[in-house]
Amino acid sequence: xxDVLRSEWTKIxxxxxxxxxxxxxxxxxxxVSALLSxxxxxxxxxPVPGEQAVIVxxxxxxxxxxxxxxxxxxxxxxxxxxxxxxxxxxxxxRRMSLLTGKIVVFTAVSLVVCLxxxxxxxxxxxxxxxxxxxxxxxVVRSALGSSLYLTACGLFGLGLGTLIRHTPGxxxxxxxxxxxxxxxxxxxxxxxxxxxxxxxxxxAGALIVSGQSTGSLGPWSGFxxxxxxxAAAMLAGAVLMRRRDA
Amino acid sequence: MTAIRATNLSKRYGKTMAVTDLSFDVDxxxxxxxxxxxxxxxxxTMRMVxxxxxxxxxxxxxxxxxxxxxxxxxxxxxxxxxxxxxxxGRSARNHLLAIAxxxxxxxxxxxxxxxxxxxxxxxxxxxxxxxxGMSQRLGIxxxxxxxxxxxxxxxxxNGLDPDGILWxxxxxxxxxxxxxxxxxxxxLMSEMxxxxxxxxxxxxxxxxxxxxxxxxxxxxxxxxxLVRSPRLAEVAELVKVGELHTDHLRVTGVxxxxxxxxxxxxxxxxxxxxxxxxxxxxxYMELTxxxxxxTS
Numbered sequence: 001x002x003d004v005l006r007s008e009w010t011k012i013x014x015x016x017x018x019x020x021x022x023x024x025x026x027x028x029x030x031x032v033s034a035l036l037s038x039x040x041x042x043x044x045x046x047p048v049p050g051e052q053a054v055i056v057x058x059x060x061x062x063x064x065x066x067x068x069x070x071x072x073x074x075x076x077x078x079x080x081x082x083x084x085x086x087x088x089x090x091x092x093x094r095r096m097s098l099l100t101g102k103i104v105v106f107t108a109v110s111l112v113v114c115l116x117x118x119x120x121x122x123x124x125x126x127x128x129x130x131x132x133x134x135x136x137x138x139v140v141r142s143a144l145g146s147s148l149y150l151t152a153c154g155l156f157g158l159g160l161g162t163l164i165r166h167t168p169g170x171x172x173x174x175x176x177x178x179x180x181x182x183x184x185x186x187x188x189x190x191x192x193x194x195x196x197x198x199x200x201x202x203x204a205g206a207l208i209v210s211g212q213s214t215g216s217l218g219p220w221s222g223f224x225x226x227x228x229x230x231a232a233a234m235l236a237g238a239v240l241m242r243r244r245d246a
Numbered sequence: 247m248t249a250i251r252a253t254n255l256s257k258r259y260g261k262t263m264a265v266t267d268l269s270f271d272v273d274x275x276x277x278x279x280x281x282x283x284x285x286x287x288x289x290x291t292m293r294m295v296x297x298x299x300x301x302x303x304x305x306x307x308x309x310x311x312x313x314x315x316x317x318x319x320x321x322x323x324x325x326x327x328x329x330x331x332x333x334x335g336r337s338a339r340n341h342l343l344a345i346a347x348x349x350x351x352x353x354x355x356x357x358x359x360x361x362x363x364x365x366x367x368x369x370x371x372x373x374x375x376x377x378x379g380m381s382q383r384l385g386i387x388x389x390x391x392x393x394x395x396x397x398x399x400x401x402x403x404n405g406l407d408p409d410g411i412l413w414x415x416x417x418x419x420x421x422x423x424x425x426x427x428x429x430x431x432x433x434l435m436s437e438m439x440x441x442x443x444x445x446x447x448x449x450x451x452x453x454x455x456x457x458x459x460x461x462x463x464x465x466x467x468x469x470x471x472l473v474r475s476p477r478l479a480e481v482a483e484l485v486k487v488g489e490l491h492t493d494h495l496r497v498t499g500v501x502x503x504x505x506x507x508x509x510x511x512x513x514x515x516x517x518x519x520x521x522x523x524x525x526x527x528x529x530y531m532e533l534t535x536x537x538x539x540x541t542s
Binding site: 015 | 296297298299313316328330333335336337340343347348349350
């Protein structure tokens with residue numbers, strides 16, 4: 001397995017799309033934090049409390065999620081697009097080993113980069129808000145939560161990429177499931193509609209970024225619900241990857 | 247020990263049978279040509295050998311095992327399927343390094359094979375900008391990475407210039423001479439006549455022949471006698487068998503001596519009397535003419 005991990009590390013670090021998507025993530029996290037913090041600060045009636053400042057500074061995560069999902073998609077769909085998947089499977093014919101290698105390497109790269117980007121975004125936000133006090137524990141939890149959320153979005157992309165194998169199709173599905181559909185589900189009627197909406201992908205998953213709770217879900221239970229969505233996409237992709245011809 | 251053994255191998259795509267009940271062995275120490283017209287099922291068969299496509303029936307073993315069960319498959323089997331199937335954004339060196347690492351092959355070997363195929367000076371360039379000939383060399387470098395005993399090449403000379411073709415032929419002959427198994431597909435008989443020792447011929451997914459090259463020629467085509475004469479019509483009438491063309495007569499089943507004797511007795515002048523030997527090409531065309539997937 002270490003052989004496969006080393007190989008996947010070489011693959012992910014040797015293409016430009018990795019650099020571009022990660023750079024986009026960092027720029028979105030820092031840029032949105034700076035813009036939004038400055039705007040909230042100038043319209044706020046009084047000093048903004050530290051906890052609030054941290055939440056505002058991580059708002060870029062909702063957009064950066066798409067950049068990470070795109071990277072997740074490309075990790076596998078670029079191999080299907082070019083036919084390089086056949087070379088990969090000749091080298092690693094056990095398909096689940098290959099997929100596991102991609103998941104592990106992507107998760108590691110994503111956690112590191114997204115943790116740095118999130119910490120940077122909080123730093124930018126705090127520098128602009130200059131709150132009287134901020135809890136260190138809250139900062140660490142938020143930065144970790146944000147990087148976990150972004151990584152989960154990337155894995156959602158990787159799962160969809162494995163399932164769909166086609167870059168544009170997989171990216172469109174990822175955008176729909178991560179950004180477009182979640183706010184629309186709030187329009188569903190009745191008690192049942194509210195439960196669906198609460199549990200729908202990033203509606204549940206993003207709670208870990210803000211640390212807030214909605215209805216029956218808290219930050220961690222919400223994230224766990226999101227991971228079920230990610231796992232479902234990944235599992236469906238894995239089953240098809242085993243069965244289909246490469 | 248047989249390197250590759252296919253047993254009753256079949257592959258169905260929807261309603262079409264791409265490969266039907268195909269059984270053959272590929273042995274070490276020689277170049278085995280895998281011949282068939284386009285669409286005969288050669289690539290599909292190769293993909294099944296390599297565990298990329300799942301057979302609909304039957305099985306294929308590599309060194310006695312299904313491909314998926316080889317621990318470091320690239321140290322046993324090297325293959326070139328589609329030279330352009332690489333991520334264009336990666337450098338040649340990184341492309342090979344990722345493949346090498348997956349099979350525990352040392353990085354130094356990457357430099358060795360790059361030199362071997364003559365890509366040493368472009369190792370850092372993105373492979374998306376490679377010409378077909380360079381891509382083909384890169385694909386061969388990847389196949390040779392693990393110093394494998396068994397090599398598969400799918401249409402390796404397609405689109406190559408004469409230099410490249412000669413290089414690949416020499417390489418394949420050399421690999422077989424070292425005792426390795428070389429299994430190479432082509433739809434061109436002329437190509438195989440230059441390199442192969444043994445032939446496996448398929449058409450419409452079925453086995454047509456599994457034989458040595460001389461046997462293949464002898465078995466299928468008998469050759470013919472070409473006759474030219476200023477009084478061709480009279481010669482044709484005399485010989486009785488044969489196809490009359492505008493400027494020559496083509497006779498099968500009668501020897502030049504018999505024709506010469508007949509025409510001499512009748513006092514007919516001959517301009518040319520040639521026995522045309524059967525060619526591998528002709529033998530191949532004859533065998534596969536019923537199995538062409540698309541005829542023009």
